[in-house]
Amino acid sequence: MATAYTTVDGDFVHALEIKRSRFITYLRRVETEEQARALVAELRKKHFDARHHCSAFILGADRTAMRSNDDGEPSGTAGVPMLDALAKRETGSGTTDLSDIAAVVVRYFGGILLGAGGLVRAYSESVSRALDAAPLVRRTRQRILGIDVDHGTAGRLENDLRAGGVQVLGTAYGPGHATLKVALGDEADILAAFTDRLATLSAGSCTARALGTEWVDAP
Template identity: 35%
Template sequence: MADTYLTLQAASQGWYREKMSKFLAFAIPVTSAEQARQHIAEYQKKYHDARHVCWAYMIGASRTEFQSNDNGEPSGTAGRPILGQINSFQLTNIVIIVVRYFGGIKLGTSGLIAAYKEAAREAIIGANIIELHEQTQIEVTFPYISMNSVMKTIKDSGSDIMEQIFDNSCYMKLSIRSDHADILQKKLSDIDGTTIHNP
């Protein structure tokens, strides 16, 4: 099913050494390409003394948004092998950053590919992989008098309340599994005075 996906429960690290070169790998769960790029910028700053800070990320349950970067390594020897490991574990909503400290001995194209691949793999296998459901956000407004009905419907649906404002006219922003969103929207619409707004 396209609305379930695999990602990491928490950030993880891996380490690999080849001919005096050290490869430090960091696998981090993210929810957007923007968040992935923020992490990349942080690590580039933190490891500014390293020869290369290479990376790849994959975003979305459909796994169609991705990017990789060799950061000065020969084309296709770093970013692509990192992305290859993300693919081989079927992961998404993840960024993997591999920091290389050059040890003075050149590894050659095949050596680099193997090293970046292994470092990325080490970071992944050190992590806890979890299955999540793609989420849809729903915004709903309703009169205060309908509060009990709305709250019961939300509770029964298993959705999470992201924001809420209670006044004469009440507002809620909900997050729910995408495959359950239509049912929740219909049930909420059936409650008097309730209006659904899709953000």
């Protein structure tokens, strides 16, 4: 199973004109097919006057789901090259691990036929150019810990942990105490070092409890 992958950091839009046709690429982070299809439906309403709304998406850390749709373009000239642009994207050191991402290319026809080869190049380039400019983020599977502290201590402890390089995901304030949620690498030495640091910062008054694992964006 994958322990890390790369995805787009939020939503991103990029426009490209090729032989008077306008190709507008939308990228969005998604985690389900329903979310990917919702993006297509959203853009059909927004760009109701466009001729095509072609799409491709990849889901899961292990990229277990890959889908594409030509939306009226000749078969294999839009969705497949879009999906290839996503699947073959190198995100560092030759790694191709882009996932949890949907791409929709809205095409406004400019009156000049591009031919099958021209369409393949246009849709592939549209997604590739968008990925060139889009902010990407690395996600890793992290051990999640909860630290219960009194309200008056929570802010100081959170600041001290962040200053020491600990990734604090947030603080929840309950009626009796606050709970800091932190993410750590899964290695035993990282946990040991964190436990020692927490004991020092809290004078031994705080301990961390395991909350499981989650996919976390790199800071």
